[in-house]
Amino acid sequence: MSSTLIYITLFLAAFLSGTSILLFKGINDSKNLKLLLPFSGSFLLAICFLHLIPELYEDYQKSTGLYILAGFVIQLFLEIFSKGIEHGHFHVHEKKTIQFPYTLFISLCIHSVIEGMALTDPHSHHHFNNHSLLIGIIIHKIPITIVLITLFKSNNLSNTITTIALLLFSLSAPVGLFIANQYDKISSGSPKIFIAIAVGVFLHISTTILFETSENHKFNIKKYTIIILGLIAAVLTLQ
Numbered sequence: 001m002s003s004t005l006i007y008i009t010l011f012l013a014a015f016l017s018g019t020s021i022l023l024f025k026g027i028n029d030s031k032n033l034k035l036l037l038p039f040s041g042s043f044l045l046a047i048c049f050l051h052l053i054p055e056l057y058e059d060y061q062k063s064t065g066l067y068i069l070a071g072f073v074i075q076l077f078l079e080i081f082s083k084g085i086e087h088g089h090f091h092v093h094e095k096k097t098i099q100f101p102y103t104l105f106i107s108l109c110i111h112s113v114i115e116g117m118a119l120t121d122p123h124s125h126h127h128f129n130n131h132s133l134l135i136g137i138i139i140h141k142i143p144i145t146i147v148l149i150t151l152f153k154s155n156n157l158s159n160t161i162t163t164i165a166l167l168l169f170s171l172s173a174p175v176g177l178f179i180a181n182q183y184d185k186i187s188s189g190s191p192k193i194f195i196a197i198a199v200g201v202f203l204h205i206s207t208t209i210l211f212e213t214s215e216n217h218k219f220n221i222k223k224y225t226i227i228i229l230g231l232i233a234a235v236l237t238l239q
Contacts, residue, residue, distance in 0.1 A: 003181070006119060006134060007174045013138040014112075014170040017145040022159065022166075033143050037087065038223050040139040041209030042230030044202045047136045051238055052118075052199050056192055064196050071114070071200020081107040085147050087209040100157060105165060108148060109172040111201065112141070116176025118198030120184055120191040132237040137173070140205070145169065 056064050079086065081103040115137050148169065152162040184191045210227060 010173040011170045013141045014145045017142045018149040018166040021146055021149040035226055036143045037209050038226045039230040041206040042227040043139055043234045044136045045206035046231045046234030047132055048199050048202050056196055067193055067196035068200040071197035072204050075201045075204040078107040078111055086111055086205050112172035113176035114198050114201055116173035117180040117194035119177050120180045135237055
């Protein structure tokens with residue numbers, strides 16, 4: 001897949017998901033999200049263990065683990081402001097407001113930029129195939145965008161403001177990819193730094209999704225089945 005197509009796909013994954021919420025009712029049904037979230041979480045977790053981490057440690061460096069830990073800590077910090085939207089947490093308060101959630105929005109954009117950075121140009125690293133990672137990011141980005149735009153609507157923000165915010169959020173992952181690609185061209189450092197940081201983020205997000213999306217943390221056969229399907233789907237994309 002060409003870099004241009006990856007840019008376009010990243011943008012459309014978020015933009016079309018958000019636009020669907022603005023145009024159609026019922027798409028943001030919580031039952032649908034509860035099915036999509038564990039699938040995306042298990043898919044990302046499998047990609048990390050079966051693809052990203054082995055690639056990162058192919059040429060072992062002690063700093064690799066530090067960057068993974070850094071990504072984990074960065075995501076912990078971002079969730080102070082994002083309120084856990086990255087893994088599906090969303091609460092509509094009875095009191096309606098028209099205030100724009102700046103800190104929440106910025107933290108989600110930073111999260112999205114990091115995702116994009118992980119998709120460095122595969123043509124310059126012949127061992128690294130990022131198609132499966134792109135699929136995982138798209139699957140993960142859809143529910144995040146749905147929850148974000150639903151939040152904007154519940155806050156009674158105008159369609160104009162919501163659309164502008166959606167455009168900016170949709171551009172954040174492509175911007176992250178662009179930054180990583182430019183770094184690769186002008187720096188002697190390895191772009192795998194960005195991948196390692198993203199792995200830390202993905203490990204936090206995926207495990208949180210898998211452990212916290214069950215009501216009262218009870219075993220749910222439907223959720224378990226979705227998780228298994230997500231793992232299988234990830235394995236198939238790596239073939």
